[in-house]
Amino acid sequence: KQIHVSDRGRFSTARLSAMEEGVPALGYVVENAWLGQCLWQGLDKDVISWRCPAEVTRMEPLPDGYRLTLNDETVLECDLAVLADGGRSGLREQLGIGVKTRPYNQSALIANITPSEAHNGEAFERFTDEGPMALLPLPDNRCALVWTRLGMDAQRLATLDERSFLSELQGVFGYRLGTLKQVGARHLYPLTLVEAEEQVRSHLVILGNAAHSLHPIAGQGFNLSLRDASALAEALLAGPAVPGNLATLQRYRERQRLDQNLTVGFSDQVTRLFGSTQSVVALGRNLGLLGLDLLPPAKRWFARQAMGLGTRPDV
Numbered sequence: 001k002q003i004h005v006s007d008r009g010r011f012s013t014a015r016l017s018a019m020e021e022g023v024p025a026l027g028y029v030v031e032n033a034w035l036g037q038c039l040w041q042g043l044d045k046d047v048i049s050w051r052c053p054a055e056v057t058r059m060e061p062l063p064d065g066y067r068l069t070l071n072d073e074t075v076l077e078c079d080l081a082v083l084a085d086g087g088r089s090g091l092r093e094q095l096g097i098g099v100k101t102r103p104y105n106q107s108a109l110i111a112n113i114t115p116s117e118a119h120n121g122e123a124f125e126r127f128t129d130e131g132p133m134a135l136l137p138l139p140d141n142r143c144a145l146v147w148t149r150l151g152m153d154a155q156r157l158a159t160l161d162e163r164s165f166l167s168e169l170q171g172v173f174g175y176r177l178g179t180l181k182q183v184g185a186r187h188l189y190p191l192t193l194v195e196a197e198e199q200v201r202s203h204l205v206i207l208g209n210a211a212h213s214l215h216p217i218a219g220q221g222f223n224l225s226l227r228d229a230s231a232l233a234e235a236l237l238a239g240p241a242v243p244g245n246l247a248t249l250q251r252y253r254e255r256q257r258l259d260q261n262l263t264v265g266f267s268d269q270v271t272r273l274f275g276s277t278q279s280v281v282a283l284g285r286n287l288g289l290l291g292l293d294l295l296p297p298a299k300r301w302f303a304r305q306a307m308g309l310g311t312r313p314d315v
């Protein structure tokens with residue numbers, strides 16, 4: 001319902017609120033396992049055949065489609081292959097599709113935290129000289145922590161005993177949610193901006209993190225991938241009956257180009273601005289946050305980018 005943005009050790013804060021933006025929520029925090037269950041239940045099993053667990057070990061282009069080989073040696077042929085095997089896509093590499101990468105030299109530490117006070121649907125984004133952190137509201141008064149730190153430091157935090165970890169986190173986050181009482185399993189994600197140099201070929205689309213893997217600071221990667229998937233579905237429905245038709249796939253790519261460029265650019269700029277420890281940048285950020293809170297148009301622009309509506313003047 002609200003997002004509280006603050007800069008540790010500096011005076012500025014900004015508050016975004018769903019009510020001010022005239023929306024039911026600024027965003028939703030969705031747990032991956034729950035989402036997976038919902039999607040699985042939603043599959044029309046008369047139309048879709050499903051193999052899980054399974055690994056695609058090989059993809060070969062055919063004149064009119066792709067041939068996939070699974071790890072149990074099953075072979076499947078299709079008119080259109082959608083490659084969505086994540087940011088470190090081995091299949092993308094196998095197909096000779098290059099990537100542009102920009103390492104951030106940071107890792108994101110992820111864990112669930114239970115605070116003593118109610119979060120009331122408020123998310124916290126806090127910038128510190130050591131990197132940004134977010135605490136996002138989950139059901140049962142838990143919070144999802146995304147804590148970005150330099151690689152070695154994130155490793156250290158991941159292996160600290162529970163009490164020392166919570167005490168260090170409390171020191172950085174403060175007492176806005178009372179005492180941080182419990183931490184669940186901690187996971188580390190090394191962060192690199194990865195962009196595939198090609199996203200469509202005849203009978204092939206690269207989707208999701210395999211196409212663009214962003215810094216999680218602005219929480220846009222999954223949202224962008226959903227918009228890509230939706231645009232692809234629309235292009236396929238509007239195009240000729242053969243789903244792998246290159247012209248149709250290029251139309252999809254062109255339609256999503258601006259959205260992808262703006263979203264990747266927004267995440268990268270926010271990372272550089274809010275991840276920086278340089279005092280000049282930090283001062284600018286501090287003034288920026290202050291301006292954000294005082295200038296309604298700036299605040300509205302930022303809220304729309306954060307909601308993933310930056311390229312949707314119609315919404």
Ligand SMILES: Cc1cc2nc3c(=O)[nH]c(=O)nc-3n(C[C@H](O)[C@H](O)[C@H](O)COP(=O)(O)OP(=O)(O)OC[C@H]3O[C@@H](n4cnc5c(N)ncnc54)[C@H](O)[C@@H]3O)c2cc1C
Binds near residue numbers: 189208
């Ligand atoms: C710390 C963190 C926080 C984030 N927070 C947000 C957020 O708040 N909002 C947001 O919008 N996004 C967020 N993201 C981004 C989001 O997680 C990704 O954009 C999203 O997971 C991409 O989904 P994907 O399916 O493309 O890739 P992945 O989630 O990486 O999934 C790839 C899948 O492919 C499978 N696979 C791999 N190889 C093969 C193979 N050969 N055969 C078969 N299957 C294979 C893998 O097992 C995996 O299940 C965050 C990311 C991180 C790291």
